[in-house]
Amino acid sequence: MNFIVAQLLLHCSETFAFWLFVALIKDYKMEEIYGLQLRGLFLHSAVIEVLLQANLPELHQRLHQFNLKANIYAGEWIVGLFASVIPTEHMGAFFDKFFEQRWPFFYQLVLTLLKRHEKEIRHEEDMYSLLRQIKVAYLDRNTNTVADQTINRDLTEAEAHGLVSQTGQSEESVDREGVKNTCDSD
Numbered sequence: 001m002n003f004i005v006a007q008l009l010l011h012c013s014e015t016f017a018f019w020l021f022v023a024l025i026k027d028y029k030m031e032e033i034y035g036l037q038l039r040g041l042f043l044h045s046a047v048i049e050v051l052l053q054a055n056l057p058e059l060h061q062r063l064h065q066f067n068l069k070a071n072i073y074a075g076e077w078i079v080g081l082f083a084s085v086i087p088t089e090h091m092g093a094f095f096d097k098f099f100e101q102r103w104p105f106f107y108q109l110v111l112t113l114l115k116r117h118e119k120e121i122r123h124e125e126d127m128y129s130l131l132r133q134i135k136v137a138y139l140d141r142n143t144n145t146v147a148d149q150t151i152n153r154d155l156t157e158a159e160a161h162g163l164v165s166q167t168g169q170s171e172e173s174v175d176r177e178g179v180k181n182t183c184d185s186d
Contacts, residue, residue: 001034003083007091020099024081028102033079044078044103045071051107052114059118066127073134074110082109 004024008017024030032040048070053060063073076084086094097105114121117133124130 001079003080007083007088008095010088011092011095020095023099028098041071041075041078044106045069045074047103047107048074048110051111055111056115056118059114059122062122063130066130068127068130073131076135077110078106081106 005017005021008020011017012020029040032043034040049060052063052070063069071078081098082094083091094109114134121130121133124133
């Protein structure tokens with residue numbers, strides 16, 4: 001949570017950062033991630049698992065061989081909305097897209113990172129090396145470029161609905177009435 005708040009404060013006034021954080025907790029259901037049973041963490045992890053199986057089946061199979069679930073390798077991304085991973089200068093763009101496109105954008109970014117490193121991840125021989133490869137995925141300069149392109153590109157309505165239909169989430173998760181250009185309007 002502190003990484004998210006710190007990033008919001010770097011990009012917005014204190015008041016605006018406070019209300020954006022309140023929106024994250026209430027409207028974007030982040031309170032479920034931080035709750036006692038971590039229901040939101042496990043929900044988003046399950047969505048990532050389904051999307052990975054549907055879109056990157058060989059990688060999904062490789063992770064399954066090591067019994068690696070998304071809550072293990074993507075937990076930090078979910079809990080912190082990539083705020084501890086994405087360079088500060090790119091977080092404003094990330095927040096803009098996340099507030100606008102909600103969780104489907106987040107899932108698309110996760111899939112982009114995993115796809116970019118699929119070959120390296122699949123060739124790792126032990127669980128430690130495999131996890132290390134996933135965890136440093138965003139730090140790779142080429143991946144940063146690919147992830148930046150994902151952040152700086154709009155999800156089409158069809159892509160957003162495709163992600164939703166693959167996961168079984170409700171249509172409200174692709175609500176297009178999110179906060180647009182959140183920190184720029186400060």
